[in-house]
Amino acid sequence: MILAKYITDLLYRHDCVIVPDFGGFVTNRIGSKIDNETFSFTAPTKQISFNSLLKHNDGLLANYIAATENISFEKATTAISLSVIKWQNELQSKEVTIDNLGKLKLSATNKIIFEPNLKVNFLTSSFGLSAVTSPEIIRTNKKIIPLNTVKSNNETKKSLPTFIKVAATAAILLTLSYAGYNGYQVNKQTEALALQEQEIQKKIQSATFVISNPLPTISLNVAKKTEEKYHVIAGAFQIKENAEKKVSQLISKGYNAKIIGINNWGLTQVSFHSFSDRNEATNFLYRIQKTVSKDAWLLIKDK
DSSP states (O other): OOHHHHHHHHHTTOSEEEETTTEEEEEEEEOOEEETTTTEEEOOEEEEEEETTOOOOOSHHHHHHHHHHTOOHHHHHHHHHHHHHHHHHHHTTSOEEETTTEEEEEOTTSOEEEEEOTTOOOOGGGTTOOOEEOOOOOOOOOOOOOOOOOOOHHHHHHHHHHHHHHHHHHHHHHHHHHHHHHHHHHHHHHHHHHHHHHHHHHHHHHOOOOOSSOOOOOOOOOOOOSOOOEEEEEEEESSHHHHHHHHHHHHHTTOOOEEEEEOTTSOEEEEEEEESSHHHHHHHHHHHHHHTOTTOEEEEOOO
């Protein structure tokens, strides 16, 4: 199985794709650019970065592979783990190239360095747009021929220095204006990238993944764990009192609802139900999404 193909497909529709126990590929939107050396204009793009801290399995990649290949969720998860082990082994001795995504290598401090493939644009609104090249405008310095007016020697000597001063002043003002404009553009791009990064981090936490074709229940002879680490999330609330009200509402409707903690953004999370078995949690999630709330999602939380 070529794992890179499924990651690439998802990056066209999502801002982040996490490869469990390896890292997350995150897209950052970048506006059109002008190359002053080649005089070309490039279309807006979604450039990929890699975050090795995003290792938590959110189920997006495994569910997509399972639905595409018509296999179980567990088999898809196993296939992902095998690809990750292969990448980790290859990184110990060489650079790893992932099709359409970029190159991975280890630094001296044993950290993964990612070099994105800049030839692939994951922004669907820019599909089909290629770079546009504009020819350089060449300005020639032509000698100005003065009018044939009769001037005295003294008038000629006075007018020439005045013209040179005016031209020099204009050139200095143009240079300062251009430098100021470039500085303004750099500051605006820096602010835009910072806002994009904040939005992406929020999307990673609050993302909802809905699978149109749920997988059938698979009976496995595996001993069940008593630890309930699979939670079907009903919502996240900024005010704790609202979270408690939501729990009361769900309990009155027959759900085993509870507060399961506070996320990285200070939001109190409420679950419909918690499970120790992943299959039970997944099937319960599908029922909730069909009958109660399409925004419900599955959180895997190790205590």
